[in-house]
Amino acid sequence: MAELFKVHGSDNNFFLLDQTALTAPLPLATLTRLTQRITDRHTGLLGGADGMLVVSADPAAAGRMTVINADGSIAKMCGNGLRTVSRYLSEKTGAKSFAVQTAQARLQVHEAPAFAEGVPAFGVEISPVSFAAADLPFAQLGHEQIIDTVLPQLHPTLRFTAVAVPNPHLIAFVDESELKSDTLRALGERLNAQNPYFPEGVNVTFAAIEGPNTIFARTYERGVGFTNACGTGMSATSLALVLAHPEAASLAVPLTVYNPGGMVNTIVHQDDGRYWIELIGNATVTDQISIPEASLKAGTFSGASSTPTGETTQYTNFVEQLPYRDIVAAV
């Protein structure tokens, strides 16, 4: 029997598979098929998920994380997922601070103080950061870089920032009524269908500034649709906030980012002219799954059986006392 875990960061939920525990690693095509099936919200396992996190061996890091979106596309990174992979590797190796290899970068991670009883937390590095059109990519918008800029092709008045961290993100700061409206869905759907502006799709985040160093963020994700939270999205939004709204946030000062699934802290750093963001938040394991390795090899989850860990209750208690539950109820 092989083992799988259902995990989440800010309720952005995933299946986590450690390939090193299998008799042989699965080919990418099998992993993709398995992800599409197991994450399906109607026919998948345990109500499906937003994607799959695959852990493999790496010669220069505690492990390597591959991120597969629910639709089978590959993501360059996943901030909420990396916290759960960090917890998994920390419990496996005993290390509290180490590096994890991702598609484009080797990122530093560390255990952080728990957010609440039974709500363990990890801090992860989000980098590299780029505003270059080629790195998102975007085209035909009339700009080399998009920082706090009106893009009439997309919306008559909203001001956008586009940044790769390295996942591609498009961000707008909006008021709470716009945050709750259907504008985000319409824009997310449009920019993730065939379109001339973001030919490879883009994660779209709307955020409301709630006070000094405090925002509420919602993301429509490339390859998934609406998720409860997007870790790289909240990190990119924190950087956009520092650049576009210096009255609300500054470099090196912790920010609190609320989201429909919970909250995280972020710190935007600039070292030697290079931006990077620290993302700190829960790393929760909700279920332990045992599954025949033959099923995994066939790209299916037949014969899987699961046991809840009990962490869901503690996480729910933590989330219920957070502010802005009225926004969560509305979106």
Ligand SMILES: N[C@H](CCC[C@H](N)C(=O)O)C(=O)O
């Ligand atoms: N939810 C993830 C990001 C997934 C990104 C993905 N949707 C893409 O860029 O393809 C996070 O916590 O950072």
